[in-house]
Amino acid sequence: MIQGSVAPGFERVRDAFVENLTRQGDAGASFCAYVDGVEVAHLWGGEARPGVPWTADTLACGAAVGIGVAALVAQRLADQGKLDVDAPVAAYWPEFAAEGKGAITVRMVLGHSAGLPWFPDPELRVRLDRPETLLDSEAILRLIEAAPPVWEPGTQCGYHTATYGWLVGEIVRRITGKSLGTYLRDEITGPLGAEYWIGLPEAEHHRVAWMSPDPITDTDQFYKFLNADTPPGKAMFMSPHRRFGDMIRDGMNHPTFWRAELASRNGVGTARGVARLYAMLASGGELDGVRVVSADSTARHIEVQYDGNDFIWGNPLRVGLGYMRPSASVGMGPHDEAFGHPGFGGAIGFADPVSRVGFAFLPNRMVLALTTDARAETLASALYACLKPAA
Template sequence: MSPSALGKVLEVFERNFRERGEIGASVSIWWDGTELVSEGHGWCEKDKTRPWTTRTLVPVYSATKVPSAATLLLALENHGFGPDTPVREIWPAFPVGEARFSHLLSHQCGLAVLDQKADVFEHAEVVAAIEAQVPAWRLGEGHGYHPRTFGALTDEPVRRLTGMTLGSYWREKIAEPLGLDFWIGLPESEWPRVARLYPGKADKSDLADGFYKQLTTSGTFTRMAFSSPKGLHAVHEMNEPRAWSAGLPAMGGVGTASALAKFYQAMIGRIDSPLSENVRRALTAHQVSGDDRVLLRPTSFTCGVQQDPLDESGRKIRQLYGPSLSAIGHPGAGGSHGLGDPETGISFAYVMNQMDLSVMPGLKCVEMVEALFSEI
């Protein structure tokens, strides 16, 4: 790992504070089992009450989905099942009869929108709505990101298998053994460490994006996918302990950049961990690619993790996760980001409290990723 590349990453990180309105943020880079960079600067609030440090916790929205997918895969393996297990073997009322867990985790089941109203804080309500839902497309007819329903879709099988919530199982089986300061259900003792989030503002590029237009238009499939189950739609709601402690596997993770980057080291097999080779393979092996029915752009997924999609010649359309074809990762709304590259052994995470508007990573993060891999 080139020291000059690490220096370039830190140059971008520092420029974000000078030129791009960063308030507080952390970045962590690991390589082959060792943390090479752990930086945290700025403030937990705009009024500069609490300094931001590398131990500052912050909600990371959908970057939570990868720890959640790993937790479900581990629970399946520990009970004699795997990605190819039919979902109905564990969850008999699941509405897609032929679906396997690989389909569920790679957003292929057509359950991104719920017609039956349910509150995101009421797990039983959401499960009932999922069981009553007619899928929006048939299995094999493509995929579409499940921004919010992914939570109950992963949580319910873990509860049925283990008798524990996904967040509790994550903590006991993965986070504690690895010493990860990352929570899916934050205990009250850690609440004072959480930074305040600030919403992003739209710029011209956001307003011109087809996804954003659909997201802000009532009745569109994309808008409904980001609205069901209901609740936690405003950023200020994510600044409340109720959101941190609820343990929502699609969007409720709270942690540090160092913890998220270390978790990706476990996923790509560069540190000893509870994740077996079979679990790691499921997290890193391609499942589906194509035009995303919700995000309205090409996307590519493993079991719960994103990859950069490829064009017809096999070249990457974008490089959110670096140049390697085997690289994986997942963004969170507003800009938080994590990635792992099995080819180089590099993992990276970035978390912040001044959000961008876009659902995909913005320049603050993308330029760090470009700098990280600039000499590879």
């Protein structure tokens, strides 16, 4: 059953959402869109867990959607003059300079060119399919400090699939004295009334939808691409001899995974919460009287740092200071000025400052592809078809 509402003139969006849940076989999902700071669609339907309907309060893990949120935290600190993106990371985190990392800048970290997509971990102390290993943040930070760069920093761009969250998180903690998740709640999502967490409180665990892995993740063909010995598998901190589907079932659906703070992998929220963040950015940094960042800072942080093939995954990539930009791999509506971040499996949140759109789609049936998710594309096409031609 589809629930929620659309504003008059946006009925096509409801039709597209229905199509996703029927023809495209979604188990459950939620969608929300804002235009000019006003909510024009908020829809949900299907099952959050077997036999449990998706409701307006259901939370979903958007995986790397959280990288865009972490980028927003860094943007706010830079906008306030507390973070210099061209300073060495070691200026804030002195121990980071070990093993030839002293020249790595915050800009390199935010733009995925720092050369730290993984770190040596011969004892397998950190594995995403063993979520209890994600709670020992001090041990993880020591491993990062002791790691040499995989490539010469600043010379390649490779998606820091998991390490992005630890790197940005520690920079934020060194500056503010708060974890990234706590700072996010205190300074951004709390004032905005946006339900999105990095480090989900136990009291909210009952609201989380269970993720369903794409069947391809259990095949031999996919295992050859993503296993503990391939670059993508190293970046995902895969356990030896385990398949990606196992990581979804044993990792992403485990309460300990939701509780850990790893912005690049386990941000949890509602589609409305994500859409409010991007509606704020699309509206110049302010929503409902709450200013989070300046419009000028957004222009600086979405400036493309790299445009080419990803060193690790091989797909086309256009990236700013954490925010992804439209590319052959990531669609965000018709305007090149859009920015945001997709999540592995089909989730996405983005802002379009031209049409002043904030967009968020959170499904629990994961579909893996190196191009834009068809379900998100269906919803975006319907949304833009409802806008005035001038948009």
